[in-house]
Amino acid sequence: MKPEKQLTRWHEAGIINAEQVELLKHDLKQQAETSYRKNMLATIFTIGGLLVATGGFLFVAANSWIWELFNSGLLKVGGLSLLTFGLYYLGYYLKYEKKSAPKLGETFILIASLLIGATYFLIVQTYNLSISNDLTLLAWLFSMLPLVYIHRLKTLTVISTCIFTAWQLALTLSGAFDYVSQFLVYGLFFYSFGSCHTLFPKFSEIGLTYKNTGLFFVISNLLWLTLLYLGQLIYSPDQGQIYLNQSRELQQTVQGSLLLITSCLLAGFYFYKQCQQKQLIKIEVGVISQIILSVLILSYNLVGSLTGVSLWFTMVFGSLIFGLFHLGFKRENLVAVNLATTYLMLFLIGVYIIFASKNMSMGASVFVVGGFLLMGIGWFIEKKRRALTKAMVEKQQTLITPPVEVPSKEEEEA
Numbered sequence: 001m002k003p004e005k006q007l008t009r010w011h012e013a014g015i016i017n018a019e020q021v022e023l024l025k026h027d028l029k030q031q032a033e034t035s036y037r038k039n040m041l042a043t044i045f046t047i048g049g050l051l052v053a054t055g056g057f058l059f060v061a062a063n064s065w066i067w068e069l070f071n072s073g074l075l076k077v078g079g080l081s082l083l084t085f086g087l088y089y090l091g092y093y094l095k096y097e098k099k100s101a102p103k104l105g106e107t108f109i110l111i112a113s114l115l116i117g118a119t120y121f122l123i124v125q126t127y128n129l130s131i132s133n134d135l136t137l138l139a140w141l142f143s144m145l146p147l148v149y150i151h152r153l154k155t156l157t158v159i160s161t162c163i164f165t166a167w168q169l170a171l172t173l174s175g176a177f178d179y180v181s182q183f184l185v186y187g188l189f190f191y192s193f194g195s196c197h198t199l200f201p202k203f204s205e206i207g208l209t210y211k212n213t214g215l216f217f218v219i220s221n222l223l224w225l226t227l228l229y230l231g232q233l234i235y236s237p238d239q240g241q242i243y244l245n246q247s248r249e250l251q252q253t254v255q256g257s258l259l260l261i262t263s264c265l266l267a268g269f270y271f272y273k274q275c276q277q278k279q280l281i282k283i284e285v286g287v288i289s290q291i292i293l294s295v296l297i298l299s300y301n302l303v304g305s306l307t308g309v310s311l312w313f314t315m316v317f318g319s320l321i322f323g324l325f326h327l328g329f330k331r332e333n334l335v336a337v338n339l340a341t342t343y344l345m346l347f348l349i350g351v352y353i354i355f356a357s358k359n360m361s362m363g364a365s366v367f368v369v370g371g372f373l374l375m376g377i378g379w380f381i382e383k384k385r386r387a388l389t390k391a392m393v394e395k396q397q398t399l400i401t402p403p404v405e406v407p408s409k410e411e412e413e414a
Contacts, residue, residue, distance in 0.1 A: 048107065076126055080119050088112035109147070110155050116143050117163070134170035137163055148206060157209040161190060168259075181298035183221040185259050188291050190214030192266035195284070199273050218291055219343055222317045225294075227350040229310040234354055236306070260295060283323050290316045317347065 010016050016024075091108030094101045117140040124131050141163045148156045165186060191214030197207025267288050274281055294316055296302060303309050321340050328336030 077119065077123055080115065080122055084112050084115035084119055087115065106151070106153055106155070109151060109153070110159070113144055113147055113156055113159060116140060132170070134167055137167040137170055141167060149203070152203065152206055154205065154209050157206050158213065161210065161213045181295045183217050184291055184295050184298070185263065187214045187217030187219075187221065188267075188288065188295070189259055189263040190217060191288070192263045192270065195270040196266050199270065218287075219317075219320055219339075222294070222313060222320060223343055223347060223350070225298075226310075226313040226317045226347065227354065229306065229313055230351065231354045233306055233310045260292075264292065283327065287320060287323060290319065321347075 008021070010021075087108045091105040091110075091112060093105070094108065095105030117137075120136050120140055120143075123129070124136055141160065144156065144160045144163060148160050168182065168186065190210050194207040194210025194212070194214060197203040197210060199207075271281055271285060294313065297309065297312065303312060321344050324336045324340035327333065328340060
């Protein structure tokens with residue numbers, strides 16, 4: 001429920017008066033405008049910084065005469081290192097020392113973090129070092145993590161997840177990971193890693209960013225796998241066995257196994273610390289258990305039937321969407337509701353395309369059945385919501401209304 005509606009309810013219940021309602025609404029409006037301006041400035045500076053960094057790289061790459069000015073490799077590396085350090089110090093000065101333009105300072109810190117990776121790759125290229133791209137990306141990742149924990153910026157956190165993913169993809173190109181299930185493992189790792197960070201208030205924002213990134217990886221890959229196997233089931237219903245892996249199996253790779261085991265250990269630690277929040281933990285345990293089983297199904301070919309695999313991933317994707325709707329409505333989180341709605345619509349569009357490409361009438365039937373099903377679910381949710389709202393109002397009125405004292409028999413006679 002929005003704060004304005006909550007204030008109106010409190011006013012109708014007699015908790016606050018009309019003047020207090022207007023003052024609180026004015027204060028909420030000012031806070032919303034301030035937050036909007038800060039977010040807008042942060043977005044503008046971030047996009048501007050990324051454009052400047054990308055444009056600078058492309059300009060240097062397109063003009064070889066710039067590098068010819070630096071005949072020595074030491075001058076190239078030294079110049080880029082000085083530029084990286086200078087931008088970082090300028091960002092630190094503006095954000096922490098002068099404090100006049102913190103958002104602009106964050107942008108310079110962001111550009112400096114990108115130049116760190118460029119410096120590493122330049123060193124490898126200039127001196128022809130026999131270092132693979134995955135090791136260079138790993139070095140960049142280890143250099144980024146201190147910046148993430150020191151500054152606790154969302155942009156740096158997102159960049160660290162991108163570098164981690166690029167590092168894992170570089171391992172995949174060398175045949176060191178099963179790319180069919182890897183994004184589920186990435187999502188599980190980010191979700192568990194972020195969940196552990198939320199246990200500490202100082203790093204809660206970092207944790208939420210990692211957690212949301214993991215959720216994005218998981219739900220996007222589940223959507224792709226669900227549509228993939230449903231499409232195979234529609235067009236190849238007679239296929240008895242399904243070949244899931246197209247590269248090495250997960251148990252044959254060290255990186256994949258270690259990442260999966262680490263994710264499970266982090267999730268176990270988080271559940272142990274959060275065992276008091278029973279309802280939320282039940283949902284998260286269910287989600288993570290389904291992800292782990294999905295990885296094992298893809299890696300070990302536990303379900304040989306195409307029908308079984310299709311039903312499994314449809315069920316997992318549907319339960320995740322339902323969980324997002326449940327948490328979104330219960331905690332009044334519009335982001336979760338919008339995310340669930342977006343992926344549900346993508347799923348329905350994908351299913352329609354699969355059926356319609358084979359038979360238009362079948363695709364139309366799927367939409368009709370799905371529409372009635374969603375309306376039925378919506379009616380059930382609305383019924384439960386009204387009952388819950390009525391119970392809450394009655395409880396508030398009971399708390400607000402003072403108990404009526406019944407006069408005794410002697411008082412009535414007097």
